[in-house]
Amino acid sequence: MNQTSAIIEIRDLSYAVGGRTIFDKFDMDVARGRVTAVMGPSGTGKTTLLRLITRQVRADSGSIRVAGAELGALTHAEIFALRRRMGMLFQNGALLTDLSVFENVAFPLREHTRLDERLIRNLVLTKLQAVGLRGAAELGTAELSGGMARRVALARAIVMDPEILIYDEPFVGLDPISKGVVLRLIRRLNDALGLTSILVSHDVHEIASVADAVFLLSGGKVVAHGTPQELQSFPSEVVKQFVGGLADGPVPFHYPAPDYYGQLLARDGAP
Amino acid sequence: MSDSLVRLGDIVGFLGRIMLQVPRALLRFQLIVDQVYNAGALSLVIVMLSGLFVGMVLGLQGFELLQRFGSEQALGTAAAIGLVKELGPVVTALLFAGRAGTALAAELGLMRATDQLSAMEMMAVDPIRRVVAPRFLGGVIAMPLLAAIFSMIGIYGAQLVGVQIMKVDAGSFWSQMRASVHLIDLNEGIVKSCVFGVACSLIAVYEGYHAAPTAEGVGAATTRTVVTSAVIVLFLDYLITAFFL
Amino acid sequence: MRKSRAMNLGTGLFVLLGFAALFFLTTQTTNRGVSFHSEPHYRVTAKFDNIGDLKVGAPVSMAGVEIGRVVGIGFDSRDYKAVVAMNLNAKYNQIPTDSDASIYTQSLLGGKFVGISPGGAETYLKNNDQIAFTQSAFVLENLIGQFLANFGKSSDHSKSAAGAGGQVK
Numbered sequence: 001m002n003q004t005s006a007i008i009e010i011r012d013l014s015y016a017v018g019g020r021t022i023f024d025k026f027d028m029d030v031a032r033g034r035v036t037a038v039m040g041p042s043g044t045g046k047t048t049l050l051r052l053i054t055r056q057v058r059a060d061s062g063s064i065r066v067a068g069a070e071l072g073a074l075t076h077a078e079i080f081a082l083r084r085r086m087g088m089l090f091q092n093g094a095l096l097t098d099l100s101v102f103e104n105v106a107f108p109l110r111e112h113t114r115l116d117e118r119l120i121r122n123l124v125l126t127k128l129q130a131v132g133l134r135g136a137a138e139l140g141t142a143e144l145s146g147g148m149a150r151r152v153a154l155a156r157a158i159v160m161d162p163e164i165l166i167y168d169e170p171f172v173g174l175d176p177i178s179k180g181v182v183l184r185l186i187r188r189l190n191d192a193l194g195l196t197s198i199l200v201s202h203d204v205h206e207i208a209s210v211a212d213a214v215f216l217l218s219g220g221k222v223v224a225h226g227t228p229q230e231l232q233s234f235p236s237e238v239v240k241q242f243v244g245g246l247a248d249g250p251v252p253f254h255y256p257a258p259d260y261y262g263q264l265l266a267r268d269g270a271p
Numbered sequence: 272m273s274d275s276l277v278r279l280g281d282i283v284g285f286l287g288r289i290m291l292q293v294p295r296a297l298l299r300f301q302l303i304v305d306q307v308y309n310a311g312a313l314s315l316v317i318v319m320l321s322g323l324f325v326g327m328v329l330g331l332q333g334f335e336l337l338q339r340f341g342s343e344q345a346l347g348t349a350a351a352i353g354l355v356k357e358l359g360p361v362v363t364a365l366l367f368a369g370r371a372g373t374a375l376a377a378e379l380g381l382m383r384a385t386d387q388l389s390a391m392e393m394m395a396v397d398p399i400r401r402v403v404a405p406r407f408l409g410g411v412i413a414m415p416l417l418a419a420i421f422s423m424i425g426i427y428g429a430q431l432v433g434v435q436i437m438k439v440d441a442g443s444f445w446s447q448m449r450a451s452v453h454l455i456d457l458n459e460g461i462v463k464s465c466v467f468g469v470a471c472s473l474i475a476v477y478e479g480y481h482a483a484p485t486a487e488g489v490g491a492a493t494t495r496t497v498v499t500s501a502v503i504v505l506f507l508d509y510l511i512t513a514f515f516l
Numbered sequence: 517m518r519k520s521r522a523m524n525l526g527t528g529l530f531v532l533l534g535f536a537a538l539f540f541l542t543t544q545t546t547n548r549g550v551s552f553h554s555e556p557h558y559r560v561t562a563k564f565d566n567i568g569d570l571k572v573g574a575p576v577s578m579a580g581v582e583i584g585r586v587v588g589i590g591f592d593s594r595d596y597k598a599v600v601a602m603n604l605n606a607k608y609n610q611i612p613t614d615s616d617a618s619i620y621t622q623s624l625l626g627g628k629f630v631g632i633s634p635g636g637a638e639t640y641l642k643n644n645d646q647i648a649f650t651q652s653a654f655v656l657e658n659l660i661g662q663f664l665a666n667f668g669k670s671s672d673h674s675k676s677a678a679g680a681g682g683q684v685k
Contacts, residue, residue, distance in 0.1 A: 054393060080395040094390035097382075111396045156394075301520070308523045312530035351545045416534025423537040426545065445544070450622075452545045453573055461538075 007032040007164065007196050008053060013062035015045075015052060022048055024220040026062070035190050035197040037207045037228075040217035041242065041251055046200040047091075049217075050166055053198075054086060055079050067163065084112060087157030088166045093149035095141045095156075101128070102137040105156045112160065127155040131185060147178030154185060164196045165189065171203045179203075183210050204243055208232075216242060218250075285477045286469075289404050292397065296404035306409025310371040310472070314417055317366055322421035325362060326428025329353055333429065334437045343439050347448030350429030356456050359422035360463035361508050364471055367414055368500035372475035375406050376496040379479025380489035388480070403480055407472045414468025415461055422460065459515045466507055471500045556606035557584065558643040562617040562630070563597040568653025570619055570628040576602050578632045583608045586630060602630065604641070612637040616649030628653055 008030035015023040022045040030036045038046050051057045052064060055071050064071040066082060074082065095104045105124045109115055115123075128134040131151040136144070144152065150170060157165060167186065171179050187210050190197045201207055207214060208228040216224040216231065216239055224231055224239045231243055241249030257263075297303070333349040379402070382388050388398045433439040475496045482492035567589065576584035588601035604611070614635030619628050632647070641647070 056389065056392060080397075083393060083395040086393075088390070088393045090386045090390055090393075092385060094386040096387055096390075097385070108394050108396070111394070111401070153390075304527050305520075305523055307531065308527040311534070312526040315530060315533075355541060355545065413530075413534075416531060416537070419534055419537035419541055423540050426541075448545055450575070454542070454546050455573065457541055457546055460541075 005032055006030055007067055008198075009063075009065040010053075011063045013052065013064060014060050015048065015057075015062075016060060017048075021220055023052075023059075023062075026221060028215055028222060028225075030196060030198055031213060032196050033190075033194060034212040035186065035199060035210055037199040037201060037211035037214045038217060039200075039202055039204070039207060039214060039242070042202070044217045045220065046202075046217065047168055050088070050168055050198070050200060054083060054088065054166070084108075084160060085162050086164045086166065087160070087162035089150065089153050089157050089168060089170055091169045091172060093146075093153040095144075095149055095153055097141050099141070100137070101133070101139050101141070101144070101152050104141070104152060105159055107156065108160050123159060124155075127159045128152075130158070130189070131155045132181070145178075147174050147181065150174070150178075150182065151185070154182075154189075158189060158193065161193070162195070164198065167197065167199045167201070169201055170199070171201055171206050179206060186210055204245070218242075281481075282473060282477050285480070286473050288399055289407050289473075289476070292400040292404045293408065296400050296408065299401075299405070302401075302405040303408050303412075306405045307412050308409075309374065310367075310406075310409045311413030311417060314367060314370050314413070315420070317370055318363055318417045318421050319424050321362060321366055322359075322424035323428045325358055325421075326350065326354065326425030326430075327432045329358070329425065330429035330432030330437070334433055334439065343433075343437070344443035344447055345451075346429065346433045346437075346439050347444035347446075348451040350433070351426055351448045351452045352456055354422040354425040354429075355452065355460040356463075357460075357508070357512075359418045359425065360460055360467055361504060363418040363421045363464065364414065364467035364504045365501055367410070367417060367468075368471045368475070368497050368504070371410060371413070372471050372496045372500055373493040375410065375472070375475040376479035376482070376493045377489055379403070379406070379476060380482030380492045383480065383482050384484040384486075384489060386484075398480075403476050407476050410472025410475065411465070411468045414471065415464040418460065418464035418467075455515070459511065462515075463508065463511050466511060467504050470503050470507060474500050474503065557603040558606055558609070558641075559587075559601060559603055560641050560643075560645050560647055561599055561601050562647040562650050563592065563595070563599055564617075564619065564650050564652050565597060566652040566655060567598045567600060567619055568621075568628050568655055570600065570630070570653060574629045576604065576630045576632065578608070578611070578634070583632070600630065609640060609642075611641045613639045613641055613645065614649065615641070615647060616651060617647045618651035619653035621654060 006029040008028075010026060010028040013023050013026040013028075014021075038049060040046055048057070052059055053066065053071075055064075055074070059072065067085070069078070069082065071079075095101075096107065099107065102124055105127055106120050109120050109123060125134055125137065128137055131154050133148060133151055133155065136148065136152070141149065141152075170182050170186070174182065183206060186197060186199065189195060199207065199211060211228055214225060214228055214231050215222050218238050224234045224236060226234070231239060234240070234243075238250045240246070241251060247253055329350045330346065333346050333353070334343055337343050337345055337349065379388075382402065388402070391398045391401060430441075430444060434441045434444055478492040478496045478499070479489075482488045570586065570589065572586055572589055574586045575582045576586060584602050584604035586600055587603045588599075590599040590601070591597075592599050600617075611632065612635040614637040615632050616635065617630055617632050620631045621628055635649070
């Protein structure tokens with residue numbers, strides 16, 4: 001990991017929304033060609049991080065360099081050009097509901113290229129084959145299960161042969177078999193296509209089996225990073241609670257409330 | 272009050288964004304054709320039924336009123352002018368807002384709620400060009416045609432009641448109409464329906480595109496579409512009528 | 517795609533119907549369908565003491581046949597008369613120069629129009645000529661005023677005036 005250069009470099013990133021600070025002088029490097037996982041408790045801004053990397057939202061301050069280009073300095077057209085080199089898998093698949101499976105995967109091709117219809121067909125079927133759904137090409141989006149929809153979205157994300165692939169909570173709501181399928185695809189695609197994969201998730205178990213590097217976020221900062229194995233034994237209460245799935249710790253069990261007995265007794269006394 | 276003005280400004284700004292994308296959106300003509308179908312062809316039934324009934328009522332009321340002055344022969348004129356200048360454009364616009372407008376708003380709101388619009392942005396496809404502009408253009412094209420159909424069927428309805436049932440002389444019905452209705456009246460009606468088309472389509476796509484990504488958000492967007500469209504249409508109706516006078 | 521053909525057919529039919537409706541409205545409900553101003557015409561003017569509520573676009577007829585349109589209404593501040601400009605269809609170019617123009621009412625609820633009665637001259641009206649003989653519009657208030665002045669008692673006689681007016685159709 002020392003030899004491979006970072007394809008994404010984030011330095012001193014600060015971002016606040018509605019008075020709430022989400023990122024405070026945040027640093028992170030994503031190594032080229034590896035599967036990098038971003039984990040953390042709910043609400044730490046993992047999805048926001050993805051939106052900052054793809055510049056769907058702009059940082060308040062700090063620098064984000066993607067493939068050498070500083071995001072803040074790019075024009076609209078340049079951002080669009082950069083996004084074509086990235087693929088993103090949304091949490092619920094985000095397939096276009098008025099198109100069939102085939103048309104959904106073909107969508108980026110039809111929008112960005114002037115390829116021959118036969119070539120499009122071959123490309124789409126190839127990508128569907130890679131995710132195991134070539135036989136489902138003519139189905140409508142309503143006929144797909146959650147896992148299948150996500151796989152179609154994955155096929156769509158790779159149809160333009162991107163350099164970076166981003167997964168936003170890809171395991172949520174999947175049964176064990178589907179999870180296994182997605183895991184296998186993440187690893188396979190990353191290695192076979194030479195991609196850089198960024199995985200946002202809070203499934204510790206799944207991450208451990210597929211990630212090369214893990215970043216654990218909490219309170220707007222990176223509290224731990226390393227390989228999955230290193231994280232298991234990381235000397236920090238925050239990390240231990242998260243990795244171990246402990247109910248109480250630095251992230252408290254009780255929502256802030258007034259004194260328990262005081263509240264009960266007051267109820268008895270009042271009419 | 273100031274909220275409404277701010278929203279109005281946002282809506283006009285949105286129109287600007289759409290217009291910028293229209294030239295490139297026209298290149299995907301099939302998308303626009305699909306949207307003309309959704310906005311227009313699917314609204315045909317309600318427009319034609321309403322036109323027929325409105326025309327028939329116009330025939331009844333007009334006949335009763337004109338009879339007091341002994342001028343039943345002017346029924347054709349009254350029905351034609353009432354429909355072409357006012358009822359055609361306005362009622363069609365309100366029906367359009369209710370049927371096609373809400374469908375547009377709901378569709379876009381749902382696309383917003385299921386991240387389809389974000390996904391498109393991620394795939395470097397401008398959703399305004401690919402999704403919003405064709406729907407907007409579909410509505411703008413469909414409205415004047417729907418209003419014309421409404422007026423035509425309405426005149427037939429008035430004729431049905433006036434000539435067939437109330438025994439107004441058919442020759443007078445049509446000849447007086449032809450003599451008294453001028454091209455400028457028709458122009459006024461066409462201008463109105465075009466302007467209403469722009470207004471209703473714009474409001475519908477605006478509300479849908481900016482809906483909150485929840486079930487309540489989509490519902491609120493459809494309600495606002497109908498209410499805002501109705502108010503704006505009636506207001507514009509006054510402006511255009513005054514302008515033509 | 518599968519749905520496209522049916523949708524395109526539906527859209528095509530809809531658009532066709534829409535244009536058919538527009539065509540119907542243009543030709544079947546308005547005068548003559550085709551705008552009168554696209555046919556060749558020549559322009560004449562006439563001055564009136566009172567044009568009543570004659571409007572631009574009102575027809576100009578001769579013997580009950582429409583031969584032209586009022587295209588402009590102005591006011592001459594030197595002799596305090598209304599100046600009415602009319603476009604006459606070039607087909608009707610044999611109107612004697614001493615014809616007279618009067619303003620009539622179409623029906624009880626109808627608007628005013630200009631009627632031309634032929635004179636006997638051998639020269640005909642040409643572009644930019646003026647019709648010399650005119651008769652002003654019939655103004656209801658003046659007629660009622662006359663009745664009131666002649667007969668004195670108001671209620672009986674406004675009733676009879678209204679009765680007389682109602683039978684005229």
